[in-house]
Amino acid sequence: MGLETKRVALLGATGSIGRQAIAVIAANPGLELCAAASGSTALDDVDAPLKQVGGDLVELLERAEPDVVLNAVVGFAGIHATLWALEQGVDLALANKESLVAGGELARTALVRGGGRILPVDSEHSALFQCLEGRSGEQVDTLVLTGSGGPFRGRTRDELTEVTPEQALAHPTWRMGPKITVDSATLANKGLEVIEAHFLFDVPYERIEVVLQPTSIVHSLVRFRDGAALAHLGYPDMRVPISYALTYPLRAETPLAPLDLTSLTLEFQAPDTETFPMLALAREAGERGGTAPCAFNAANEVAVAAFLAEELSFLSIPEVVGETLAAVGGAPARDVEDLLAADREARELARKVAA
Numbered sequence: 001m002g003l004e005t006k007r008v009a010l011l012g013a014t015g016s017i018g019r020q021a022i023a024v025i026a027a028n029p030g031l032e033l034c035a036a037a038s039g040s041t042a043l044d045d046v047d048a049p050l051k052q053v054g055g056d057l058v059e060l061l062e063r064a065e066p067d068v069v070l071n072a073v074v075g076f077a078g079i080h081a082t083l084w085a086l087e088q089g090v091d092l093a094l095a096n097k098e099s100l101v102a103g104g105e106l107a108r109t110a111l112v113r114g115g116g117r118i119l120p121v122d123s124e125h126s127a128l129f130q131c132l133e134g135r136s137g138e139q140v141d142t143l144v145l146t147g148s149g150g151p152f153r154g155r156t157r158d159e160l161t162e163v164t165p166e167q168a169l170a171h172p173t174w175r176m177g178p179k180i181t182v183d184s185a186t187l188a189n190k191g192l193e194v195i196e197a198h199f200l201f202d203v204p205y206e207r208i209e210v211v212l213q214p215t216s217i218v219h220s221l222v223r224f225r226d227g228a229a230l231a232h233l234g235y236p237d238m239r240v241p242i243s244y245a246l247t248y249p250l251r252a253e254t255p256l257a258p259l260d261l262t263s264l265t266l267e268f269q270a271p272d273t274e275t276f277p278m279l280a281l282a283r284e285a286g287e288r289g290g291t292a293p294c295a296f297n298a299a300n301e302v303a304v305a306a307f308l309a310e311e312l313s314f315l316s317i318p319e320v321v322g323e324t325l326a327a328v329g330g331a332p333a334r335d336v337e338d339l340l341a342a343d344r345e346a347r348e349l350a351r352k353v354a355a
Ligand SMILES: NC(=O)c1ccc[n+]([C@@H]2O[C@H](COP(=O)([O-])OP(=O)(O)OC[C@H]3O[C@@H](n4cnc5c(N)ncnc54)[C@H](OP(=O)(O)O)[C@@H]3O)[C@@H](O)[C@H]2O)c1
Pocket: 011, 012, 013, 014, 015, 016, 017, 018, 037, 038, 039, 040, 041, 042, 054, 055, 057, 071, 072, 073, 074, 075, 077, 095, 096, 097, 098, 121, 122, 123, 174, 175, 176, 177, 178, 179, 180, 238
């Protein structure tokens, strides 16, 4: 690290990303935790001068005056913090993909106005960011997002009728919070990531591909127009992209073992988009633009919560999202009020469909 200490505000400090971020910060003398927030879990064991359980994240950020905001809140609840950091020109280390999916158009405007940076924490987008190294969209042929395929890769629809939350939560390669783990099982997570990549790297949807790589060693690739393809490899461990986002443009040491190339299996497969329709639904929402991605995200959040509460079957998750998307008006996203209204409308519709 340089001589300056970076002050990090960590939102979602009690979650899977949050806990790993605390370990990364503790191990790095160039980083200082200046504020920590959770939704409802106590923060007694977190050592930070400012702590907040629940409440207004923007108020906390204004008091904390961070150099970087690590938004690791789950879901649309992270939207105000994302837009605040972008408007202020404060570096945004972004794990909370839902805020960029729901508010991508506004976020891009805020980013230009604020003059700051988005440093992706999602491992695939961190990989793409590193492969792109600031190269502009016109040099890119395609972005290729990789995914493990989740615990149900290779299953047929018939084999998914009875799956339980417990089975969906048994991810083969990553240990993550419950919502993103279910999203990985339905492929909604890859869908959210396609939209996230579109907004982060300004590449049209038809040039963003998804391929399955079951061992999660290849974190994503960029194909360039000259025929070269650059890939990012590493063990699946979120401390690496968290560390990269927090110490960018430097690379700090992490406790990870070096990649043992001779022990790796690298196979690639096309995703089964008929059994797992969430990917196509996300693309449809992305292509529609305006508040459609916000509605996709809201309906998915409602459906995943209902599935985890054992009130909805696994196969009904895409049905709820598809029916909600078909019913929403597709209003433009001119300001945050439009987003909040679209989020509310989609949640109400999704709850009705799921009931
Ligand atoms: N986990 C991963 O490996 C991974 C990888 C890539 C991307 N991501 C993304 O990172 C984000 C976090 O994922 P996660 O797996 O860490 O989730 P998680 O384990 O469920 O943690 C979520 C965190 O958000 C907090 N939170 C929820 N609502 C909040 C609110 N209104 N205000 C403040 N804090 C709130 C929770 O606090 P409480 O404890 O009080 O509920 C918790 O600290 C998601 O957007 C996910 O898609 C995660």
